[in-house]
Amino acid sequence: MNATLHTDWRTIPVHARGAVAALGNFDGVHLGHAHLVRTLHQARPDEPLAVVTFEPHPRELFRPQDPPFRLTLPEERFSALAALGVKHVFQIRFDEAFSQMSAEQFVEDVLHQALGLRHIACGHDFAFGHRRGGNTDFLAERACELGMGFTLVPALTDTNGPYSSTRIRRLLQDGYPERAALELGRPWSVRGIVRHGDKRGRLLGFPTANIQLGRHLEPARGVYATTVRLEDGRLCRGVANIGRRPTINDGQESRLEVNLFDFDDDLYGQTLSVSLHTLLRAEKRFDGLDALKAQIAQDAMQARVILDQSSEF
Structure with a gap:
């Protein structure tokens, strides 16, 4: 399926508005991320499927001294999301100015007004806004008030716990690319x-x-x-x-x-x-x-x- 990348949330074309979107960093686009996207699609199967993500990863802005940690850079991430059937990738530039945006502004100005989302989904650990001031409870409440549907998706787990980018990074650093591939799905x-x-x-x-x-x-x-x-x-x-x-x-x-x-x-x-x-x-x-x-x-x-x-x- 053809997907479209949008890199300026202020200038979203009319045809891209009205989608349903999964929210997150999606580093690696692993099986847990695929579970989130597919759960959203099952909840609203007739609506265009989208993802709201950030570039650079917030950790790269806040902790630039950290060693490189990315599993996927934008091009690879976009390809992996497109392979999941995502039609629109809203890649928000995460810079100093955006990091100062309040949780309320993010939901009202970005998700509701700019992107015109009809339904949003995220995992339990999604936090957003200045100093991570918004959590999933706040998101659920504001989405309802603004007429957006909301789905909180439980993490996909196995015997080792939830699938996560952190877990996959550790497998690669320990020399187990085969095991990382099982958790990435590729x-x-x-x-x-x-x-x-x-x-x-x-x-x-x-x-x-x-x-x-x-x-x-x-x-x-x-x-x-x-x-x-x-x-x-x-x-x-x-x-x-x-x-x-x-x-x-x-x-x-x-x-x-x-x-x-x-x-x-x-x-x-x-x-x-x-x-x-x-x-x-x-x-x-x-x-x-x-x-x-x-x-x-x-x-x-x-x-x-x-x-x-x-x-x-």
Whole structure:
């Protein structure tokens, strides 16, 4: 289904008003988020389905010193929401001025007047407005007074508790991308532009596409079996390293370097989506480039075997 992204809540076109919307940050767009969206759709199946979300994530504004933590940046998040059948994504710019808006103003001016929402839904922990002054009780009361329907959606849980972005971040940082994929409903991906590297991979016989992690969470450092979605829609298999390359010891920030199997096209400047499937080994330092080259060949062989054994790729 085609979805539309709206980035200025003050200038929403008439045709996008009158939707029903789920509210939240939707970092990762995991199974819990999908449950929220589908519950709303079941409550109002005849109305256009929308999401109200924020960019940047409020934590990025209030705690800029924190390490990057995002599971999905806007483009990836939008794609995942569209795949759920969301027709309109209202992506509100969360800046200093917006953070000063009261809870009352958010409900009245944004949700009711600007977006013209007919029904809203959120989880129990949704808080909003200046200093998080609004909670779900306030939201339910004001929505009713303004003629908007309201659904408080219980969290989707399993034996480990509620599905959450925090839980998925921990799985990725601990080196369990397969378990994170089960909670996301798809493999975790890093989407980014291929930058020029130092060409060391090519010298080693394994040319790599280099992508900066940027605002993405840094998962466990090491080597992963991956699939890569190209700009033209093709899906390629490969092996990727995430880390600081201790053998070369360049001391730079962590980066993602992916070698695409049986592929030799120029990818510079293209946007790739790299999905992590299995952590093959942790990052380590080797005694020289020959030992590193031998290990990379072994990693590639292992990744091919793992990807061949899966029916998904």
